[in-house]
Amino acid sequence: MEMQSVGEAYIRPGQILTDRTSLAAASRWTQAVSEADGVCVVHLTPGADPCEVTAELRDQGLRASPNHVLRGQPLFFGGPASRPFPAEPIGLRRSRSRSDVVVGLLDTGVAKHPWWSGSDWYARLSPEAADAAEGSQAGHGTFIAGLLTRLAPGAALSVHRVLDGDxxxxxxxxxxxxxxxxxxxxHVLNLSFGGHTFDDRPPPLLSDAIVGLTNTVTVACAGNTASDRPFWPAALPFVVGVAAVDATERHRAPYSGYGTWVDACARGDWLTSSYLDTGEYGGYAAWSGTSFATALVAGAIAEAAAREPAKEWIRRVLDSGKTREIADLGVLFPASL
Structure with missing residues (x-):
């Protein structure tokens, strides 16, 4: 994917996002427009800077953003979060009954695996939602699907591939x-990806899209940035932003993002889950990152949602003052795998 770096944010060169109300104001920089599902991608004329155009449109009170590139979050330069490691097969607790809870998983897709063989949700999966076969993060979605399945075995997954194999x-x-x-x-939406924005402000169209899911609890990773710089969409006030703690569940994992914008944390180090059946991997791996801490929190919410509305449950957990909190990491969700 073609991209350029702007102060640790990544954007698609020559592109901005707007809605229809902004098209007229953007016309003097516009070479072409592609519109679908409520989003207009404006392809700018040569020489037009996406960040400068965005700033000018926002000064007019319009909704605009560079087309940021967001990344799945096991990647970190060194440390345990860098790659998956082969693991021995582990068992899966089967649910005695199905719930009506649906967990949305936007990621690299989900590959075939014994844990969901014969399940209704996997049978409905389209070929476009299959996990990427190649790339540094192929298997990322399959790994997260396993964590969700272990935490909320009665829930169904709604899988959408939005990330490539890298x-x-x-x-x-x-x-x-x-x-x-x-x-x-x-009922619950797992977003184990994100990124910085060019100006550290929330991306407006991404914010609007999440707000539009009125009754959904959206859970997103705080990023493997080892930084308190806001990481989006986790830093949005209506998203449950999740950091990673180490295996002791007492300290921040050294790669994890942190800050006052983080709401919750869970173990991110050396988790074992489903993976691709390829090469040295036999369908299982151990991996580390805020992506996977996020899945533990999303899975806990999904399991609770079988008993009461997800938004009510997570609001009570985060605001009760009775659950253990870690400074700059939020409420701790103990691992129960």
């Missing part, structure tokens, strides 16, 4: 997918 996806594609989810919104 864990990269642009904001336009993600927002379009989120907008389509309004037709059949999940």
């Amino acid at each position: 864990g990269l996806g642009d904001e336009a594609s993600i927002v379009r997918t989120l907008n389509r989810l309004r037709e059949h919104p999940p």
Whole structure:
């Protein structure tokens, strides 16, 4: 995927996102426009800077953003979060009954695996939602699906591939997918990806798309940045942003993002889950990252949602003052795998 770096944020060169109300104001920089699912991608004329155009449109009170590139979050330069490691097969607790809870999983897709062989949700999976076969993050979605299945075995997954095999996806594609989810919104939404924005402000179209899922609890990773710089969409006030703690569940994992914008944390180090059946891997792996801490929190919410509305449950857990908190990491969700 073609992209450029702007102060640790990544954007698609020559592109901005707007809605229809902004098209007229953007016309003097516009070479072409592609529109789908409520998002307009404006392809700028040569020489026009996406960040400068965005700033000018926002000064007019319009909704605009560079087309940021968001990334899945096991990647970190060194440390345990860098790659998956082969693991021995582990068992799966089967649910005695199915719930009506649906967990949305936007990621690299989900591959075939014994844990969901014969399940209704996997039988409905389209070929486009299969996990990427190649790339540095192939298997990322399959790994997360396993964690969700272990925590909420009665829930169904609604899988949408928005990241490629290297864990990269642009904001336009993600927002379009989120907008389509309004037709059949999940109870819980797992977003184990994100990124910085060029100006550290929330991306407006991504924010709008998540807000549009009125009754959905959206859970997103705080990023493997080892930084308190806001990481989006986790830093949005209506998203449960999740950091990672180490295996002791007492300290921040050294790669994890942190800050006052983080709401919750869970173990991120050396988790074992489903993976691709390829090469040295026999369908299982051990992996580390805030992506996977996020799945533990999303899975806990999904399991609770079988008994009461997900939004009510998570609001009570985060605001009760009775649950253990870690400074700059939020409420701790103990691992129960």
